[in-house]
Amino acid sequence: MSPTNYVLDGQQRLTVVYSCFGAPEVETGFSAVYNLLEEKFEEFVEPDPYKFNLRNIFDTTKLLNFRAGLISHKDSAVLQQRLDKLVDSVHNYKFPVVTLKDLSIEEVGVIFERINSSGTKLSVYDLMVAATWTQNFSLDENVQEILLSLETKRFNDLEPNTVLKCMAAVNSASVKKKSIFELRDLKEHEISLLTERTKDALLKSVDFFSNEFNVFGSDFLPYEAQLITICYVFSVFKSLSSSQAIKLRKWFWQSSFGERYRVGGENFLTNDLESIKKYLEESEAIDSMDFGALPNARDLEKIQFRKNNSRSVAYTLAMSLLKPRSIVNGTAVELQQSLSVYNQRNFHHFYPKAHLKRLNNDDNANAITNIIFLSASDNISISDADPVSYVSDCVSNLEEMTDDVFSSNLLPAPSKFDYTQESFESFISERAKLIEAYIKSLIG
Structure with a gap:
């Protein structure tokens, strides 16, 4: 293998271990072999009778068939001994395991942050990606798909956490951590559907920002909270009436110049999601909602x-x-x-x-x-x-x-x-x- 040193985070290390030892032989991704002749690990290129594919190390039938095939080599006994040593070192490798029961995902995250060797701090997004991952579903891939759809709008550099908050807002009109963690309880088809709804609402939001306010990239968005709010609005209202568009414009300028989201956390924004929905639904005066004090x-x-x-x-x-x-x-x-x-x-x-x-x-x-x-x-x-x-x-x-x-x-x-x-x-x-x-x- 290349002598170049790579620095991997915890999630990447697990991915590499899985790809080497746990993935099916036909699955794409990084695959390694052990060269029995030269006694070194190499990246898999094509089948070779003297290079053992590590993905088969837990497949008894394929392992025994490969071992039997070594008999044709003049040094078959040596090669079989090297293979047995490799298998024994992997099969008998001891992993320290601690079983944690009845803990919330937040508590698990705190424990991980204290014991992981690289000092990696898990974000809510990291925890959610890990909690929802299955063989056929990756939340990270869904979020990256949403970000890719925003590339032509110059909004693809949004933080994944922001997209996750948008998904929570679309799903339950809340950006509280509890609401975000509840996404992991959705079935696979439900979260896939939520991804599509969020993508559609975000695309409409970005168009609204660029058309109404000349926001041609995420750098010119005064607050992250404004994008989350508009995303929620477009998930509730498929289209806006002229009076609703006027109200949204007022809200944007007042929340920006009034520094509405300079302070205030997830509860503050969650309350505003309900307020903005009520504000747009009711036929009340446009100036009846206060979204920040304007500078004189x-x-x-x-x-x-x-x-x-x-x-x-x-x-x-x-x-x-x-x-x-x-x-x-x-x-x-x-x-x-x-x-x-x-x-x-x-x-x-x-x-x-x-x-x-x-x-x-x-x-x-x-x-x-x-x-x-x-x-x-x-x-x-x-x-x-x-x-x-x-x-x-x-x-x-x-x-x-x-x-x-x-x-x-x-x-x-x-x-x-x-x-x-x-x-x-x-x-x-x-x-x-x-x-x-x-x-x-x-x-x-």
Whole structure:
């Protein structure tokens, strides 16, 4: 076998042991043989009268037939002795066994975490894969099938645990651990059916996110909980009415800007699943449900633009709906490239950081109120220029389009805001008011 060293986790080790010693001879997967002539293990390539297939080591008939076939070799006695030694070492290998009775799957997981030699920590997903595995069914294969179906939507990098929570939500409107562990009680055909339902709901969810909010990849999803919630919604409602779609849009923006899922665990989200279902079913006023407190203008002045900040992500998505145009030349900013990954070159500090640093005024340079969309080439052309000079150039280039272009970026209109005279602080304050009003319009 190759001298290359491989590091395998616990599940992979068991898979290799099974594939070598327990799998049927005709089953695909890794298969090993013992070369009796050279006394070494090798990967199975094709049948050989002097290479014993380890998959037959517990099959008495095949073992004896192979042993008898060695008689034709001139050193048959030596080869048979080597085979007997191999069989004896495997058949008489002693495994320490501890039988645990009447323990929950969570308790078994804790015990495993304490005694496994590699220090591997089992997740809920790992426990579920192990608990539901049969010769004909693998939960992991079903989850990977769902993830593969999301590949073209750029959502295939979701954590398997997230998919498992979606399955639990679809099955029982709950993401509590108890509900997740209850999935192992489903019959094989029931969990296969659940996999299909979850896949269908997730595909609809991803389409909804991309069509309604320009979420072109999982990186631009403010919260995992939002995907689970929408997946649950599409498993309950096969299609949405116009009023239900409006309510869902309100819920998304309010839960994002209101940081609904910043804190709160499985019970919190489970309760929200029931709330959102009731919210969509009843013909009540759209603003009758509270899904988080919105930031006001003063809050917006302080929020920093960071990848892992839900309000930053929500701000970016909300801005994209305005179809912003370049303040340099008025051309449309290419959004899908910017929103499919965090392409920092497509985000521009309106007051460049280097410029603010020269003024010793860069403490709030990364505020979302100082961030706009801009193509990489236009970003480079502005570089670290003072807005007093480059905004004047932009106004000259844009001419009568100036106010419209600035408005598409939620920037104060140059016809009403004198960029040559106003300070960075006054710009931040004025733009925060515009953003606050825009967020309210998205929800109201």
